[in-house]
Amino acid sequence: MFATDLVTLRRVADRLRATGPASAGSVRPVCVARAGGSRRRDGTGVVRIGSGGFEGVGPDGEYGPLSGLSGSRAVTAVDLRTDVAHAARVYNYLTGGKDHFPADRLAAERALAVVPDLRTGALENRAFLLRAARVLAEDGIDQYLDVGTGLPADPNLHEVVQRLIPAARVAYVDNDPLVLAHARALLTSRPEGVTAYVDADVRRPADILRDAGHWLDLSRPVAVCVGALLHFIPDEDDPAGMVADLLGALAPGSCLVLSHGTGDFRPKEADAGVRAYRDSGITVRVRSRAEVTALVPAGMRIGAPGVVPVQRWRPDHGPGGVTDGQVGLYGLLARKP
Numbered sequence: 186m187f188a189t190d191l192v193t194l195r196r197v198a199d200r201l202r203a204t205g206p207a208s209a210g211s212v213r214p215v216c217v218a219r220a221g222g223s224r225r226r227d228g229t230g231v232v233r234i235g236s237g238g239f240e241g242v243g244p245d246g247e248y249g250p251l252s253g254l255s256g257s258r259a260v261t262a263v264d265l266r267t268d269v270a271h272a273a274r275v276y277n278y279l280t281g282g283k284d285h286f287p288a289d290r291l292a293a294e295r296a297l298a299v300v301p302d303l304r305t306g307a308l309e310n311r312a313f314l315l316r317a318a319r320v321l322a323e324d325g326i327d328q329y330l331d332v333g334t335g336l337p338a339d340p341n342l343h344e345v346v347q348r349l350i351p352a353a354r355v356a357y358v359d360n361d362p363l364v365l366a367h368a369r370a371l372l373t374s375r376p377e378g379v380t381a382y383v384d385a386d387v388r389r390p391a392d393i394l395r396d397a398g399h400w401l402d403l404s405r406p407v408a409v410c411v412g413a414l415l416h417f418i419p420d421e422d423d424p425a426g427m428v429a430d431l432l433g434a435l436a437p438g439s440c441l442v443l444s445h446g447t448g449d450f451r452p453k454e455a456d457a458g459v460r461a462y463r464d465s466g467i468t469v470r471v472r473s474r475a476e477v478t479a480l481v482p483a484g485m486r487i488g489a490p491g492v493v494p495v496q497r498w499r500p501d502h503g504p505g506g507v508t509d510g511q512v513g514l515y516g517l518l519a520r521k522p
C-alpha cells in the first residue's frame with residue numbers, strides 16, 4: 186500500500202471515529218478499499234485480506250484489513266454524488282428502501298408519473314431474481330456472481346441461497362458508490378460460506394472475473410445474475426458481448442439469470458418512462474423479447490418457461506393477478522452445457 190493511500194485511509198478513519206458510525210443517508214465515506222497484495226482464508230471460511238492487500242475503513246470507523254471487499258479503483262473517499270439520480274437509489278426508493286436522496290426521489294416520481302405501475306415491476310423483478318436464485322440453489326448451484334447487485338435489501342441474495350446451501354459463495358458486483366458504501370451489509374455470510382463485494386463496472390468483464398476469482402472457484406459452475414441491469418447499457422456498449430465474456434470464462438454447468446425492462450406490452454408508456462429517466466440523467470434502453478433473448482450467449486440453453494414476464498417465471502403461488510403490462514420486465518434462466 187502506498188504511503189499516501191495509508192494517510193488517506195487513516196484520515197478517513199479519524200473522521201469516522203470523530204463523527205460516529207455512518208448511517209443511511211450519510212454522505213460521509215464509509216468504506217475505502219484497494220486491491221492488491223496477498224490474501225489468506227481464516228478458519229471461518231471468510232476470506233480476509235492481510236496487510237498489503239485490501240485495507241480500509243469500515244462503518245465502525247476502525248482502520249484495518251477489510252474482508253470481502255475488492256475493486257479496481259484506487260483508494261479514494263467515496264463520492265456519493267447525491268446531487269444526481271442513481272439507478273441503484275431510484276430502485277431502492279421504488280422497492281420501499283430507505284437509501285435515497287432528493288434527486289433519486291425526484292427521478293422516481295417523474296418516472297412514476299408516466300409509468301404508474303413501475304413499483305409493481307420493480308417488486309416483481311426482485312421477487313423473480315430471488316426465486317431464480319433459490320431454484321438454482323435447490324439444484325445444487327453453490328456459487329453466485331450477482332452483477333448490478335443494488336443496495337442491500339431484505340433478503341439479500343446470499344441469505345436466500347445460504348438458507349439452502351450454508352457454504353454457498355456469493356460475489357456481489359456494482360459500480361455505484363452508495364452500494365460500495367453499504368457493502369458491509371452484504372458481507373454477512375454464514376460462517377460456512379463467503380460473501381464478497383467487488384466495486385466494478387459490467388462493461389469490464391475481465392476486471393470482474395479477475396476480482397471475483399479471489400472468492401469464487403471459476404473452474405466450477407457459477408450462476409451469473411444480471412437482474413434489471415442491462416437496460417442501463419446502450420447497444421453501442423455491446424451488452425451481449427459483456428454477458429458472453431462473463432459466461433465464456435466460466436465452467437460448463439454455469440448459469441445466467443437475467444431480467445430486463447421491455448416496452449412490448451405498453452410501448453408508449455415505456456417510451457415515456459425512458460424519457461423520464463433520461464431527463465434525470467439515467468440512460469435506459471428497453472428491449473423487445475427478441476432483443477432480450479439475443480443477450481443470451483450462443484450455445485446456452487434457456488430453461489422452461491423460456492423468456493417470459495418475470496411474474497410468470499415459475500411463480501410460487503401463480504402470477505397473483507399482476508398483468509404483463511404492469512410489470513414490463515422479461516426474465517429468463519439459461520445454462521451453459
Ligand SMILES: C[S@@+](CC[C@H](N)C(=O)[O-])C[C@H]1O[C@@H](n2cnc3c(N)ncnc32)[C@H](O)[C@@H]1O
Nearest residue numbers: 273276333334335359360361386387412413417
Ligand atoms: C435496478 S437495480 C437492480 C438491482 C438488483 N440486481 C435487482 O434486480 O434487484 C440496477 C443496479 O445495476 C447497477 N448498475 C447500473 N449500471 C451498472 C454498471 N455499468 N456496472 C455495474 N452495475 C451497474 C446499479 O448501480 C444498480 O445497483
